Amino acid sequence: MENIIHGIFLLLGLITVGCVLLMTIYLIISGIPAIREVGLFHFLFGKEWAPVLAEPKYGILPFILTSIYGTAGAVFIGVPIGFMTAVYLAKLAHPKIKSVVSNAVSLLAGIPSVVYGLVGMMVLVPQISTLFHIPDGSGLLAAIIVLAIMILPSIIKMSLTALEAVPKDYEDASLALGATPVETYFRVSVPAAKSGIATAIVFGIGRAIGEAMAVMMVAGNAPNMPSIFQSVRFLTTAIASEMSYSAGLQRQALFSIALVLFLFIMLINTALNFFLKREKVE
Amino acid sequence: MKKICLALVFVFSLVALVGCGNKTSGTVSTDGSTSMEKVISALGEKFESDHSGVTFTYNPTGSSSGIAAVMEGRCDIGLSSRYLKDDEKEKGLTETVLALDGIAIIVNPANSVNDLSLEDIAKIYTGEITNWKEVGGNDAPIVLIGREAGSGTRDGFESITKTEDACQYRQELTSTGDVITTVSNNSNAIGYASLASVKDSVKVVMVDGITPTEATVKDGSYVVQRPFILVTRADEKLSDTAQSFFDFAVSKDANEILLDAGVVPIK
Numbered sequence: 001m002e003n004i005i006h007g008i009f010l011l012l013g014l015i016t017v018g019c020v021l022l023m024t025i026y027l028i029i030s031g032i033p034a035i036r037e038v039g040l041f042h043f044l045f046g047k048e049w050a051p052v053l054a055e056p057k058y059g060i061l062p063f064i065l066t067s068i069y070g071t072a073g074a075v076f077i078g079v080p081i082g083f084m085t086a087v088y089l090a091k092l093a094h095p096k097i098k099s100v101v102s103n104a105v106s107l108l109a110g111i112p113s114v115v116y117g118l119v120g121m122m123v124l125v126p127q128i129s130t131l132f133h134i135p136d137g138s139g140l141l142a143a144i145i146v147l148a149i150m151i152l153p154s155i156i157k158m159s160l161t162a163l164e165a166v167p168k169d170y171e172d173a174s175l176a177l178g179a180t181p182v183e184t185y186f187r188v189s190v191p192a193a194k195s196g197i198a199t200a201i202v203f204g205i206g207r208a209i210g211e212a213m214a215v216m217m218v219a220g221n222a223p224n225m226p227s228i229f230q231s232v233r234f235l236t237t238a239i240a241s242e243m244s245y246s247a248g249l250q251r252q253a254l255f256s257i258a259l260v261l262f263l264f265i266m267l268i269n270t271a272l273n274f275f276l277k278r279e280k281v282e
Numbered sequence: 283m284k285k286i287c288l289a290l291v292f293v294f295s296l297v298a299l300v301g302c303g304n305k306t307s308g309t310v311s312t313d314g315s316t317s318m319e320k321v322i323s324a325l326g327e328k329f330e331s332d333h334s335g336v337t338f339t340y341n342p343t344g345s346s347s348g349i350a351a352v353m354e355g356r357c358d359i360g361l362s363s364r365y366l367k368d369d370e371k372e373k374g375l376t377e378t379v380l381a382l383d384g385i386a387i388i389v390n391p392a393n394s395v396n397d398l399s400l401e402d403i404a405k406i407y408t409g410e411i412t413n414w415k416e417v418g419g420n421d422a423p424i425v426l427i428g429r430e431a432g433s434g435t436r437d438g439f440e441s442i443t444k445t446e447d448a449c450q451y452r453q454e455l456t457s458t459g460d461v462i463t464t465v466s467n468n469s470n471a472i473g474y475a476s477l478a479s480v481k482d483s484v485k486v487v488m489v490d491g492i493t494p495t496e497a498t499v500k501d502g503s504y505v506v507q508r509p510f511i512l513v514t515r516a517d518e519k520l521s522d523t524a525q526s527f528f529d530f531a532v533s534k535d536a537n538e539i540l541l542d543a544g545v546v547p548i549k
Contacts, residue, residue, distance in 0.1 A: 052431040053447050126467055135423040135470050136452050217460070220453040221430070231452050241430045241456045250432065 024262075031259030034058070034252035043256060049223040049233075051242070051250040058253045060238070060260065066226040067235040067264070070140060070215070071208040074147035078208075079201055081148075082155030086197075089156070090163035091185045102160075109153035117217030120146040125218055132229065140232045142218040147211060151204035158203060162196020163189055199275045206268045209261075212236035235261040308523030313341040314348015314361030317434025318510050321381065321543040322361055325531050328539055332530075336523055349375065352513050358524035360513030363438065376516040380531060381545040384477035384499035384507040385439050388462065388484040392469045395419040397488040400505055404443040406472060409450035414470065426452045427464050427473035438508050439474045474506075478544035499546045510545060 035043050038058045046059015085105075089098050120142060128137030166189045174184040190197070212234070220231025221241055233241070239254050239261070246254055310329070312322055319342055326338035343351070345362040349370055352360030366377045387403060389395060395417055398406075405411040406424055415421045428451040429436035435458065440446045455461050458475045465473040466483035473484075477494050480486055486494060489506050498504035512528065514520060520528060530536060537547040 050431070050447070121463065122467060129468065136425040136468055138453055138464075216456065221456075222451050222454050231454075233454075241454065242432055244432075244456070246432050 027255065027259050027262050030252065030255040032256075034249060034256040035259075037249060038253065038256075043253075044260070047225060049238070051246070051253065056249065058249075060235070060257055062223050062225045063233055063235045063238045063257065064260065066140065066219075066232040067209055067261075069226045070143050070147060070219075070232070070234055071205055073140070073144035074151055074208045075201065075205055077144065078148035078151045078204060079155060082152045082200070082204070083159055083197065085152075086156050086159035086163055086200075087185055087190065090160050091181070091189065105153050105156050108149075109157070113150065113211060113214040114217075116146055116150055117214035120214060120218040134229050136220070136231070138218050138220040138231060139229050140219065140226050141228050143215045143232070143234070146214050146218055147208045150211060150214060151207050154207055155200045155204045158200035159193070159197045162193035162200070165196070166192040195275050195278050199272060202268060202272045202275060206265060206272065209264055209268065210236060212240045216240055235264070308335075308521060309337045309339065310359070310524045310527045311339045311341070311357040312348075312359045312361055313343055313351040313357035314513070315345045315363040315434070315510070316342040316432070317363045317383070317438055318361045319434065321510060321540060321545055324539045324543045325527075325536060328536075329527050329530055333523075333526070336527075338527070349513055352515060355515075358514075358520055359528060362511045362513050363434070363508050364441070365509060365511065366513065374516050375513055378512045378514070378528075378532060379548050380510045380512050381540045381547050382499050382507050382509055383438060383545045384494050384496075384504060385435060385442070385474050386477045386480045386486045386494050387472065387474055387489060387506065388465050388480060388486055389472050390465055390467075390469045391483070391485045393419060393485060395487060396485075397491055399490050400443060403489065403506075404445050407440075407443060407445045407449045422470045425468055425471040426450060427461055427468075427471050428454055429458075429461065429474075430454045430456050435474065435476055439506070442506050442508060476544045477546070478541065496546050500548070 038046075043058055043060060044064070045061050046057060047061050048057040048059045049062060050057045085101070089101055093101065121138075124145060125137040125142050128139075128142055129135065130137075170188050170192055171184050174188045175181065179187065215234050216237040219234065219237060221233050221237055222231040223233045223238070224230045226232045235257055239257050242250065243254055310326070312326070319340070322340050326340060330336055330338050340361075341348075341351075341357065345364055348357070348360040349362055349366065351357045353370075353373055353375060360375075362377070363383070366375055371377075387398065393414070395414060398417060402411060402417050406417070407426060407428075411417060412424055413421065414424055426449065428439075428449055431454070433456075440449060453464060455464060458479045461473045461475050462479070462481055462484055465471040477496075477499065488494075489504060492498050492504045494504045494506070499507050512531065514528070519525070532549070534549050537549065540547040
């Protein structure tokens with residue numbers, strides 16, 4: 001009996017591993033041909049993406065840079081807000097406020113990305129347009145703001161957990177030595193929770209770089225080189241927006257983009273594992 | 283309980299028998315225009331459900347490949363979203379217009395522009411005209427909304443306005459609904475969408491003084507339109523199954539499906 005159950009669990013575990021392997025192999029096999037045909041250098045550093053021209057151009061540098069800038073922007077806005085919120089909730093907030101805010105954050109995490117996109121499209125984009133006096137508000141800035149809000153819940157929740165896990169003795173010791181509560185939180189609690197917070201940030205980066213739906217609805221999707229008010233296309237949206245009608249080399253090139261995106265995400269996951277391991281050691 | 287079961291079995295066998303009555307086996311293969319995907323898939327599905335045992339295939343390759351495929355006998359019916367060229371007709375192909383696809387040019391309801399010439403539309407989309415005041419509107423920059431590369435509507439719009447590969451899109455959206463929503467939200471935007479899917483939240487502009495309607499598309503006075511064509515070989519008869527699909531597609535019975543798919547039927 002014990003053996004059978006063991007077997008079942010092993011099988012279930014193997015299914016997950018099998019899926020990952022299958023997808024990796026499939027992505028590599030279907031992503032390589034277009035890169036070979038276009039040339040790795042031209043593919044990664046080409047500045048123009050025009051797959052339906054008589055002489056098609058397959059350069060994805062605009063997408064790569066947009067994804068990096070967009071994610072960096074979202075982290076730049078989202079991390080300070082998320083981190084401060086977590087510190088406030090963990091240490092300063094009244095229990096009632098804490099429960100209200102925590103619930104709101106959980107709710108934020110549960111909203112589907114298409115809803116973020118829709119609200120962004122209907123509310124944020126027109127606002128940006130009037131605020132900055134530009135004809136169309138969709139673009140990198142709108143995408144950054146939407147992404148920043150989308151990564152907030154994971155940053156807050158994970159940082160909060162890390163901060164709450166800091167032993168009370170540390171803080172008591174600091175307070176007993178005459179430090180003010182705020183000094184204690186920033187000098188003692190936060191450093192003690194730093195690997196947990198780092199994990200939260202990397203997790204947020206992963207979420208931001210992989211988001212497609214919400215971004216597609218607010219970024220404008222023209223394959224331009226990124227600039228703050230420019231209509232841009234991310235790695236994810238490049239795949240999503242052209243997949244339905246593509247054929248031939250165009251479709252293969254989309255798989256190659258997926259491969260590049262996959263490598264980015266692997267990189268982020270490796271970083272995530274690194275922080276998680278360090279946390280365990282500590 | 284047993285009685286109900288028996289009754290059910292009886293009903294099912296009756297249904298099965300009725301299904302048998304209409305049985306034609308065989309395949310219908312179509313090849314060509316990606317823009318016709320929605321139309322031809324809808325027709326194919328209906329045909330398959332009406333004739334059990336028939337396999338309907340559609341290979342989305344593009345109008346020219348579809349025409350080549352039917353010429354070389356690689357498919358029964360070729361699909362083209364442009365009229366045949368003379369040299370293609372000389373090679374023994376005939377065209378049957380299935381439906382007309384009208385593309386509406388839409389602007390925000392707040393926009394004072396009501397009428398644009400085809401030339402102006404082309405100039406707007408290629409970036410030669412960048413301000414609404416140049417075409418009689420307010421002093422505001424024009425925001426160009428379009429569809430993603432590979433979309434049938436984009437292909438249709440660009441080929442009719444002769445702006446292929448030259449459009450300076452501000453936004454490339456992936457569905458007609460997104461284009462309409464975006465245009466309805468931005469007072470400076472202009473976009474294009476299949477005529478049948480246009481809603482009241484946007485204003486349809488006249489092109490060369492003609493308002494796009496089913497009637498003006500049909501009589502050809504509204505110019506931003508293209509035909510959806512079935513291409514067959516003139517000297518060779520279709521297989522029975524393919525012929526019955528062809529007859530069904532061009533018959534009045536198909537009108538509702540065509541209208542649902544957003545095109546204007548001919549009959």
